[in-house]
Structure formats: C-alpha cells, structure tokens
Amino acid sequence: MRKLIALSTIIVGFTVLQGCDEGRLYVDEMPIPPEGRTVTLTAHLSGLASWPDPSMYVVLAGFNDDSDYALINKSVPLPAAEGDEVSVVLSGIKENVTRVELCVINRLRKHILSFYTIDESQLTASNEIEVNAGTLNVGMYNTIQERVFNSTCVNCHGASTSAAAGLYLTADKSHAAIVGQPSKKLQGMSIVEPGDAAKSALYEAISTDVSITDGWHYNHTAEVVDEGILAMIRQWITHGAKED
Ligand code: HEC
Known part of the structure; x- marks a missing residue:
C-alpha cells in the first residue's frame, strides 16, 4: 500500500511538473517563425464589389490595441x-499583431468596421491559423442597413407602428424610401441624392447640426458620432447609393 501511495505521488508529481513545464515548453516550441504567422480565412462572400476601392475596401488585416x-x-x-x-491568406503576421479582422479600412489603412475577428487566443494557438467565417454579406448598403439604420434609426423610422417624417429605414423599405425621394424637411434636397452627399438630407441630418438650426423635432447630431461610419455613408452616396 505504501508503495502504491509512493508510486501515485510520483505519478501525480510528474504530471503536475509536466503541466507546469507545458506552459514554458509551449512558448519554447511555438515561437513565431521569422517569417511570421499565417492566417487563412475562408468565407462565402457577397457584396464585396460594392466597396469603392481604394477609398474604402475589405481586407484581412492585423491590428493591436494601440492603434486603429x-x-x-x-x-x-x-x-x-x-x-x-x-480564401484570403495573410502571412507575415508578427508578434505586434494581437488580432486579425476581416474588416473595412480606408486608404490610410484606418479601421472602419469589422465583419469577423480572430482574437489573440486564437492567434497564438498556432502559427498556421485556418478559420471559416461562414456566410457574410459585406455589401456596403447591407452594412449601412445593419450597422446604422437597424441599430438606431429604425426605433423612430419604421420599426414600430409609425415612421417619423413618414421615413421608413427598415430593411425591406429603406432603399426605395430614401434614394431619389424628395426631403420633407430640407427644401430642394432628396433624402439621398446619388452622387451628392451635400444634397442628401440624410447625410446632412447626421453630419451637420441642421436638425437643430432648422428646428426639427428631433436633434440628429448625436445619432452617428463615428467618423469612419459617417465617411462610409458619404462614400456610399458619392458612389451612386446602390442597393448592392
Ligand atoms: C428618436 C427618434 C429618431 C431617431 C432615432 C432618428 N430620427 Fe430621423 N427623424 C426623427 C423625427 C421626429 C424627424 C422629423 C423631424 C421634424 O419633423 O421636425 C426625423 C427626420 C429625419 C429625416 C428628414 C426626412 C425628410 O423627409 O427630410 C431624415 C433624413 C432622418 N430623420 C434620418 C435619420 C437617420 C439616418 C437616423 C439614424 C441615424 C435617424 N433619423 C434617427 C426622429 C428620429
């Protein structure tokens, strides 16, 4: 019996030691190769061609927490x-990268928004990372609908029984309701005038203080504060305000 206890102590001790060792060994055994890590992302994609490359475009990109x-x-x-x-293969990913995203960046490579994120724990688990991001609609208009209209505007513009200013920004109705439609609030403007953001009441409402100076019933200035998202909407209008 004593032998058995001694034996199990050795086994347990050995396992524990091995456990401790593993962390160190893991680091020793898995250094990032000089050429860096590689991420291969696969996805069924639609809407990619709608981005006005190179003003804004969809990339697989590496970031860290210090910078956008x-x-x-x-x-x-x-x-x-x-x-x-x-499939898109991003190789040469060095230690300074703490996450990889399928995302939109602008011509200065500034992050605008993300469709899929590979976080640090996934990134450090291997030097050859393969991920399947499933099915993604990255279309510009679909992105505006999901990230902007659905997240805030529809609360007043169509998701309930009424739509403020008769304006429906809900998914099935928004495009027809805004593109080329006359604005009720800003005379001589369309809600969205393809090719001209400055003549588009929607862009004016969220990027200027017109809703205050013009005495609207709702102050729209804090609706979209993110510069990148505003720029995306402006780009979408400038490039023809297409539905896909
Ligand atoms: C809390 C409610 C509310 C939210 C949220 C809201 N709006 Fe409005 N919106 C209004 C109201 C009320 C009016 C009408 C103002 C008036 O009649 O004075 C209006 C008017 C407008 C108009 C003018 C329509 C026209 O015919 O000229 C546009 C464009 C507009 N909103 C866009 C948006 C967008 C885009 C968002 C989201 C980013 C948004 N609104 C979010 C309440 C809201």
Whole structure:
C-alpha cells in the first residue's frame, strides 16, 4: 500500500511538473517563425464589389490595441459569383499583431468596421491559423442597413407602428424610401441624392447640426458620432447609393 501511495505521488508529481513545464515548453516550441504567422480565412462572400476601392475596401488585416491603423493587410479577392467561397491568406503576421479582422479600412489603412475577428487566443494557438467565417454579406448598403439604420434609426423610422417624417429605414423599405425621394424637411434636397452627399438630407441630418438650426423635432447630431461610419455613408452616396 505504501508503495502504491509512493508510486501515485510520483505519478501525480510528474504530471503536475509536466503541466507546469507545458506552459514554458509551449512558448519554447511555438515561437513565431521569422517569417511570421499565417492566417487563412475562408468565407462565402457577397457584396464585396460594392466597396469603392481604394477609398474604402475589405481586407484581412492585423491590428493591436494601440492603434486603429492596420499593421499588415491583404485585400480580399472577389468571389467568382456572389456568395461563392473565397480564401484570403495573410502571412507575415508578427508578434505586434494581437488580432486579425476581416474588416473595412480606408486608404490610410484606418479601421472602419469589422465583419469577423480572430482574437489573440486564437492567434497564438498556432502559427498556421485556418478559420471559416461562414456566410457574410459585406455589401456596403447591407452594412449601412445593419450597422446604422437597424441599430438606431429604425426605433423612430419604421420599426414600430409609425415612421417619423413618414421615413421608413427598415430593411425591406429603406432603399426605395430614401434614394431619389424628395426631403420633407430640407427644401430642394432628396433624402439621398446619388452622387451628392451635400444634397442628401440624410447625410446632412447626421453630419451637420441642421436638425437643430432648422428646428426639427428631433436633434440628429448625436445619432452617428463615428467618423469612419459617417465617411462610409458619404462614400456610399458619392458612389451612386446602390442597393448592392
Ligand atoms: C428618436 C427618434 C429618431 C431617431 C432615432 C432618428 N430620427 Fe430621423 N427623424 C426623427 C423625427 C421626429 C424627424 C422629423 C423631424 C421634424 O419633423 O421636425 C426625423 C427626420 C429625419 C429625416 C428628414 C426626412 C425628410 O423627409 O427630410 C431624415 C433624413 C432622418 N430623420 C434620418 C435619420 C437617420 C439616418 C437616423 C439614424 C441615424 C435617424 N433619423 C434617427 C426622429 C428620429
């Protein structure tokens, strides 16, 4: 019996030691190779062609917490047909990168918004990371609908029984309700005038203080505070305000 206890002590001790060792060994065994880590992301993508490359474009990019600017990035190839599978390989990912995102950046490589994130724990688990991001609609208008209209505007513009100013910004109605439609509040403007953000009441409402100076019933100035999101809406209008 004593032998058995001694034996199990040795086994347990050994396992514990091995456990402790593993952390150190793990670091020793998995150094980032000089050429860096590689992430391969696969997804069924639609809407990619709607981005006005190179003003704004969809990339697989590496970031860290200190900056909004991509440290490394790779453009995403267009799928053969809408919804087809594409793969993008980002290699040369060094230690300074703490997350990799499928995201939109601008021409200065500043982060605008993210569609899919590979976090630090996934990133450090291997030097060859493969992820499947599933099916994503990254279309510019779809993104505006989901990130802007659905997240705030529809509360007053159509999600309940009424729509402020008769304006529906809900998913099935928004595009037809805004593009080329005359503004009720700003004379001579459309709600969205394709090609001209300055003549678009929607852009004016969220990027200027017109809703205060013009005495609207709701102050829209704090609706969209993120400069990158505002820029995305402006780009979308400037590039024709297309639905896909
Ligand atoms: C809390 C309610 C509320 C929210 C949220 C809201 N709005 Fe409005 N919006 C209004 C009201 C009320 C009016 C009408 C103002 C008036 O009649 O004076 C209006 C008017 C407008 C108009 C003018 C329509 C026209 O015909 O000229 C636009 C454009 C507009 N909103 C866009 C937006 C967008 C885009 C968002 C989201 C980013 C948004 N609104 C969020 C309440 C809201």
